[in-house]
Amino acid sequence: MDTTAASFRGAEANFEWDQYTKVVDETDKQTGKIYFRRSNNQIEMAAEITSSNGKPLTKYVLFADGKVQVYQPSISNQIDEYSTGKNREAVESFLVLGFGGSGHAMLKSFVVSYLGPDQDVAGAVKLNLVPKDEKVHNMFDHIILWIDSIRGISVQQQLFTGQGDYRLAKYSDIKLNEKISDSVFKPKMTGKTQVVSH
Numbered sequence: 001m002d003t004t005a006a007s008f009r010g011a012e013a014n015f016e017w018d019q020y021t022k023v024v025d026e027t028d029k030q031t032g033k034i035y036f037r038r039s040n041n042q043i044e045m046a047a048e049i050t051s052s053n054g055k056p057l058t059k060y061v062l063f064a065d066g067k068v069q070v071y072q073p074s075i076s077n078q079i080d081e082y083s084t085g086k087n088r089e090a091v092e093s094f095l096v097l098g099f100g101g102s103g104h105a106m107l108k109s110f111v112v113s114y115l116g117p118d119q120d121v122a123g124a125v126k127l128n129l130v131p132k133d134e135k136v137h138n139m140f141d142h143i144i145l146w147i148d149s150i151r152g153i154s155v156q157q158q159l160f161t162g163q164g165d166y167r168l169a170k171y172s173d174i175k176l177n178e179k180i181s182d183s184v185f186k187p188k189m190t191g192k193t194q195v196v197s198h
Contacts, residue, residue: 001098001101001102001103001106001147001152001153002102002103002104002152003152004100004151004152004153004176005100005101005102005103005105005152006102007177008038008099008100008176008177009037009038009177010035010036010037010038010176010177010178010179010180011035011036011037011099011100011153011174011175011176011177012033012034012035012036012174012175012178012180013033013034013171013172013173013174013175014031014032014033014034014171014172014173015031015032015033015034015047015169015170015171015172016029016030016031016169016170016172017029017030017031017167017168017169018167018168018169019165019166019167020165020166020167020168021165022163022164022165023163023165028052028053029052029053029054030049030051030052030053030057031049031050031051032047032048032049032050032051032059033047033048033050034046034047034048034171035047035180035184035185036099036100037180037185038100039064039185042064042065043099043100043101044062044063044064044185045061045062045063045064045099046060046061046062046063046064046184046185047060047061047062048060049061057072057074058072058073058074059071059072060072060187060188062185062186062187064185066083066084066085066088067081067082067083067084068081068082068084069081069082069187069195070082071187071188071189071193073188077190077192077193077194078193078194078195078196079187079189079193079194079195079196080196080198081195081196081197081198082197082198083197083198087135097129097143097145097154097157098145098147098153098154098157099153099154106129108132109131109132109133109136110129110130110131110132110143111129111130111132112127112128112129113127113128113129113130114126114127115127115128115144117149118146121146121155121156123148123149123150124146124147124148124149124155124156125146125147125149126144126145126146126147127144127145127147128142128143128144129142129143129144129145130142130143131143138162139161140159140160140161141160141161141162142160143157143158143159143160144157144158144160145157148174151174151176153174153176154171155170155171155174156168156169156170156171157169
């Protein structure tokens with residue numbers, strides 16, 4: 001991971017996100033494309049969600065400059081913007097887990113345990129991460145990362161809450177350090193789109 005982080009410029013991948021909510025025993029499955037890049041020594045992330053539970057969906061999520069922006073044009077013509085403020089490092093550590101971050105940086109934020117290779121995910125080893133920060137630990141009890149042992153990037157992640165909920169993210173068709181258009185990291189808006197800060 002340290003070797004990959006040293007030369008990391010960007011990555012793109014297809015994703016499948018499964019959000020499981022225990023209290024109602026339901027899973028929301030979303031698919032789409034995700035992008036990461038290093039810009040001015042910061043990691044930026046953009047996700048374009050194209051389906052939810054098999055139905056078409058258009059939703060954009062962007063993390064850049066310490067802000068998370070969410071835009072779902074089919075619901076409203078507004079971008080909801082959230083400043084990460086003092087929690088920027090914690091938010092960034094979650095958003096870019098396994099994409100551009102070094103193993104040494106991970107050890108600053110998490111207690112990391114090696115769980116060994118996974119027979120079901122070819123070429124991947126599993127790591128268990130427990131957040132050191134109390135606020136972060138209240139959000140996520142622990143995280144399991146599946147790291148490609150050759151490329152040093154995440155191919156799968158599972159974030160668990162203390163209530164039994166989890167989010168499982170699977171990545172495929174991962175491309176490293178290819179040129180990504182600047183437009184990917186700009187909000188998709190029209191002249192009438194409003195930005196609402198929260």
